[in-house]
Amino acid sequence: xxxxxxxxxxxxxxxxxxxxxxxxxxxxxAADSVLDEINERALEAALRIKDANKGAEVVAMTxxxxxATQSLRKALSMGADSAVHIVDDSLDGADTGRTAATLAAAxxxxxxxxxxxxxxxxxxxxxxVPAMVAEHLRLPLLGSLISAEIADDGVSGVRQGEGxxxxxxxxLPAIVxxxxxxxxxxxxxxxGILTAKRKHVTTLSTAELGVPTGASRTVVVSTVxxxxxxxxxxxxxxxxxxxxxxxxxxxxxxx
Amino acid sequence: MSNILVLIxxxxxxxxxxxxxxxxxxxxxLGSPVAVVVSPxxxxxxxxxxxxxxxxxxxxxxxxxxxxxxxxxxxVDALGGAVDAYxxxxxxxxxxxxxxxxxxxxxxxxxxxxxxxxxxxxSENGTVVAQHSVFGGAYTVESVxxxxxxxxxxxxxxxxxxxPAATADLQTVSLDAREEGVAIIDQFNDDAxxxxxxxxxxxxxxxxxxxxxxxxxxxxxxxxxxxxxGAAVGASRAAVDAGYIAQTAQxxxxxxxxxPQLYIALGISGAIQHRAGMQTAKTIVAINKDEDxxxxxxxxxxxxxxxxxxxxxxxEAVKARSN
Ligand SMILES: Cc1cc2nc3c(=O)[nH]c(=O)nc-3n(C[C@H](O)[C@H](O)[C@H](O)COP(=O)(O)OP(=O)(O)OC[C@H]3O[C@@H](n4cnc5c(N)ncnc54)[C@H](O)[C@@H]3O)c2cc1C
Numbered sequence: 001x002x003x004x005x006x007x008x009x010x011x012x013x014x015x016x017x018x019x020x021x022x023x024x025x026x027x028x029x030a031a032d033s034v035l036d037e038i039n040e041r042a043l044e045a046a047l048r049i050k051d052a053n054k055g056a057e058v059v060a061m062t063x064x065x066x067x068a069t070q071s072l073r074k075a076l077s078m079g080a081d082s083a084v085h086i087v088d089d090s091l092d093g094a095d096t097g098r099t100a101a102t103l104a105a106a107x108x109x110x111x112x113x114x115x116x117x118x119x120x121x122x123x124x125x126x127x128x129v130p131a132m133v134a135e136h137l138r139l140p141l142l143g144s145l146i147s148a149e150i151a152d153d154g155v156s157g158v159r160q161g162e163g164x165x166x167x168x169x170x171x172l173p174a175i176v177x178x179x180x181x182x183x184x185x186x187x188x189x190x191x192g193i194l195t196a197k198r199k200h201v202t203t204l205s206t207a208e209l210g211v212p213t214g215a216s217r218t219v220v221v222s223t224v225x226x227x228x229x230x231x232x233x234x235x236x237x238x239x240x241x242x243x244x245x246x247x248x249x250x251x252x253x254x255x
Numbered sequence: 256m257s258n259i260l261v262l263i264x265x266x267x268x269x270x271x272x273x274x275x276x277x278x279x280x281x282x283x284x285l286g287s288p289v290a291v292v293v294s295p296x297x298x299x300x301x302x303x304x305x306x307x308x309x310x311x312x313x314x315x316x317x318x319x320x321x322x323x324x325x326x327x328x329x330x331v332d333a334l335g336g337a338v339d340a341y342x343x344x345x346x347x348x349x350x351x352x353x354x355x356x357x358x359x360x361x362x363x364x365x366x367x368x369x370x371x372x373x374x375x376x377x378s379e380n381g382t383v384v385a386q387h388s389v390f391g392g393a394y395t396v397e398s399v400x401x402x403x404x405x406x407x408x409x410x411x412x413x414x415x416x417x418x419p420a421a422t423a424d425l426q427t428v429s430l431d432a433r434e435e436g437v438a439i440i441d442q443f444n445d446d447a448x449x450x451x452x453x454x455x456x457x458x459x460x461x462x463x464x465x466x467x468x469x470x471x472x473x474x475x476x477x478x479x480x481x482x483x484x485g486a487a488v489g490a491s492r493a494a495v496d497a498g499y500i501a502q503t504a505q506x507x508x509x510x511x512x513x514x515p516q517l518y519i520a521l522g523i524s525g526a527i528q529h530r531a532g533m534q535t536a537k538t539i540v541a542i543n544k545d546e547d548x549x550x551x552x553x554x555x556x557x558x559x560x561x562x563x564x565x566x567x568x569x570x571e572a573v574k575a576r577s578n
Contacts, residue, residue, distance in 0.1 A: 013508055013527065013528050013531075014526075014527060014528075015527070016393075016527070017390050017393075018390075019389065019390070019394050019396070024396055024398075038509070095368070096359075096369055096371065097362060097363075097368055097369065097403075100359075100363070101363075120509075122508060122509065124371070125371075125372055126355070126369065126371035126372060126408075127350075127355050127371070128355050128356075128358060128359035128362075128369050128371055128408070129359070130359075131327075131355070131356040131359035131360050132359045132360070132362060132363050132369075134360065135331075135359065135360040135362075135363035135364060136363055138436050139436055140326075140436055140437050140438040141326075141327070141356060141438060142326075142438050143327075143352065143356050144352045156441075158444075159326075159352070160352065160502070161352055161353070161443075162264075162266075162272065162351050162352060162353075163266060163445060163446055163449075164443060164444050164445040164446040165443075165444045166326075166440050166441075166442065166443055166444070167440070167441040167442040167444070168326055168438050168439065168440055168441065169438065169439050169441060170437070170438040170439065174438070180492075180509050181502060217368045217400055217401050217402040217403050218368045218369070218370055218398055218399070218400050218401070219398060219399060219401050220396055220397070220398045221384065221397045221398060221399055222396065222397040223394055223395075223396050223397075224394065224395045224396075225393065225394055226392060226393055226394065226395065226535075228393075229534055229539075229552075229553040231551055231552050231553065231554060231557070232554060232555035232556055232557070233555070233556050233557065234546075234551055234554070234557040234558075234559065235557070235558055235559065236546070236558075236559045236560070237558050237559060237560025237561070237564070237565055241558040241560055241565060242558075242565050242566075242568035242569040242571075242572050243568070243572050245540065245556060245558060245565075245569055245572075246569060246572035246573050246575075246576055247576075248540075248556050249517070249540075249573065250576050252538060254460070254516060254517045254538060255484060255573055255576070255577060
């Protein structure tokens with residue numbers, strides 16, 4: 001079984017993330033870049049299948065700038081067998097539509113039985129790319145799963161819906177996205193870090209994939225920063241703080 | 256006036272989703288709202304009347320046996336049919352689990368462009384402009400689709416108001432059920448009966464609890480304060496991970512974003528990922544025993560103290576003042 005995990009390098013959510021006010025694009029200098037946590041969970045799920053079934057192959061795939069190799073190295077050191085890096089200056093600022101078309105083309109070229117991804121990345125939160133990829137490849141998508149069984153004859157799992165959960169299934173090949181209810185990712189161990197250096201990273205350009213290089217069709221027309229919040233009153237409770245808070249709430253018509 | 260398609264979600268029990276009102280209201284600001292509905296049986300008169308009340312000028316009702324057994328694909332097929340029938344200027348779906356998958360697939364199928372997680376829509380010289388709230392409200396970004404049909408997923412609970420009521424014109428079509436390349440639904444597991452409390456996304460007051468509550472038994476304290484204030488209950492991810500409360504209560508980066516009039520954080524440190532979901536609240540109150548907790552940086556009123564002594568007193572004090 002060949003599992004391709006789509007991974008994305010994102011600004012670390014633990015730091016203040018910034019947009020460039022002129023272009024509306026991410027300010028890559030503002031925060032460190034990391035492998036998105038939700039993708040790590042998807043990768044963890046794939047690696048657990050490989051742990052149980054030595055015949056399984058796990059490939060980490062990303063579309064991103066040169067330095068996204070950092071994230072691929074992390075995926076390899078966690079245990080992925082190989083990696084695919086789609087890197088091309090013409091993909092700068094690609095929107096979800098271009099990203100999905102490009103990933104779909106790359107997936108066609110690598111082949112797979114299952115594609116795994118996170119349900120939404122922490123930077124964009126659009127949560128549409130895997131479903132777009134599924135439509136390009138005309139495949140079933142089991143999206144937003146909180147648990148999954150992946151077997152040779154199909155995938156099944158529990159999907160988090162709006163008013164409850166659903167038990168869903170599909171035949172292979174299929175695309176699966178996981179939510180943060182999936183287990184946390186393992187840490188790369190020393191051996192993993194050493195062997196990662198010898199693993200293969202394939203790089204692909206848009207020309208090699210035969211995808212169009214036109215500009216994104218969704219464009220940002222304005223970006224405005226909200227003034228940061230200022231701290232207000234802070235009391236140390238000496239037994240009367242609850243009363244003062246109740247007065248504050250009443251005075252501000254909040255109760 | 257141009258047609259604006261709106262995907263109306265219907266639960267497997269046949270209820271019109273709460274997102275319908277906001278979606279139709281947003282559509283009415285852009286053009287003439289056409290509700291697209293997929294269901295296993297023809298719509299009941301009540302549903303037709305209700306959608307009209309919410310502003311649907313027309314209803315494209317797709318009936319298919321697959322509605323309750325195939326995931327998302329019937330909605331995409333129905334939207335595709337409605338695009339042909341109505342040549343819309345834009346399509347709106349909820350930014351829900353189903354809504355965004357339907358929007359994404361439809362975009363690829365009809366050559367549209369997705370504008371995701373939109374908090375406000377407007378039309379400028381016929382161009383649909385989508386407003387987004389990015390990085391926990393730190394930025395407001397406007398975007399447009401320069402090519403292809405704009406397909407917007409609207410963040411749930413953010414659109415206020417209601418479209419003018421209409422008498423909906425009903426068109427019913429039957430949709431073939433596809434079996435190939437789709438995901439099958441075997442079972443629906445409904446959440447335990449919804450509480451009488453207000454819905455988290457739209458509540459004007461939210462009381463959230465964090466790891467500081469210590470146990471699910473203690474988490475009741477959060478619920479007691481919420482009930483005293485008529486508030487919805489939220490939580491930090493640490494409280495959800497610890498099993499004090501269901502995941503649907505999670506506020507933050509990877510949970511629900513809320514912008515209530517009043518947000519009260521109890522035993523929450525205020526990690527940047529939590530603040531990303533609540534810092535656009537009008538007034539923020541925090542109670543935490545750690546004087547250096549980052550939540551105090553954004554709190555309008557902070558109390559450094561033990562929630563187990565302060566909150567019971569606060570409940571009494573609020574009750575005393577409202578009598
Ligand atoms: C990618 C990513 C996404 C994330 N998404 C989210 C998200 O959506 N939402 C979210 O909330 N978090 C999210 N997190 C997690 C976040 O980083 C924090 O771990 C989490 O918010 C901490 O929750 P907490 O404040 O309840 O717990 P803690 O940080 O452990 O804080 C508990 C607080 O309780 C106080 N306390 C303890 N006992 C008492 C008492 N008796 N009285 C008063 N105060 C007391 C302590 O002083 C402490 O400040 C995310 C993390 C990552 C990496």
